[in-house]
Amino acid sequence: MALQKKKILARAFFNRPTLIVTRELIGKFLVRRVGKRKIAVMITETEAYDGFKDKASHAHRGQTPRNTPMFGEAGVCYVYFTYGMHWMLNIVTREKGYPAAVLIRGAGEHVGPARLTRGLSITKLLNGMPLAQKSGIWIEDRGIVINPRNVKRTPRVGVDSAGPVWGNKKYRFVLQQKRVKK
DNA sequence: TAAGTGATCTCT
């Protein structure tokens, strides 16, 4: 058995073109530590929100108090509250001043962005926190190699109001799960 | 298919 490589992803990983980061996060592990409990789940679904021009992005109308983390350094959490009950977890990409982030939509058994944050106790407290062990949330590369053929690219979810052009961009990546035969 | 839920943003 070969040694398992386990590497915590640093800022440099996220300070790259958003779509590349979005794609490469599939198969990485999101790790959350709360007190003594540690949860690690493999990321299976992501979406990119890239730049001022992206009409589906919170940043397309400019900077506001809420979306400020998107304008900051890469490798930082952008967590916001919506629909009166759900938290959404994003990871900021690109350099300071360029608003972009990756929405983590699913990981491990948590399918759906709001279920994921509920399962991992992710709230506003993590907003603006860098991904690092000391923050209690980080991302590891555990050496799992994903076959690109098993990653599906589709339009993003819930962004129809962004119009046909931006609403149809294939900015969503989904790992095709193995089917369990009965 | 639609209700629930409340912060945030835009427009008065």
Place this chain on the structure above:
DNA sequence: GAGATCACTTAA
């Protein structure tokens, strides 16, 4: 301040 909107989930 008021009204619309919202990167969703759950129960039918």
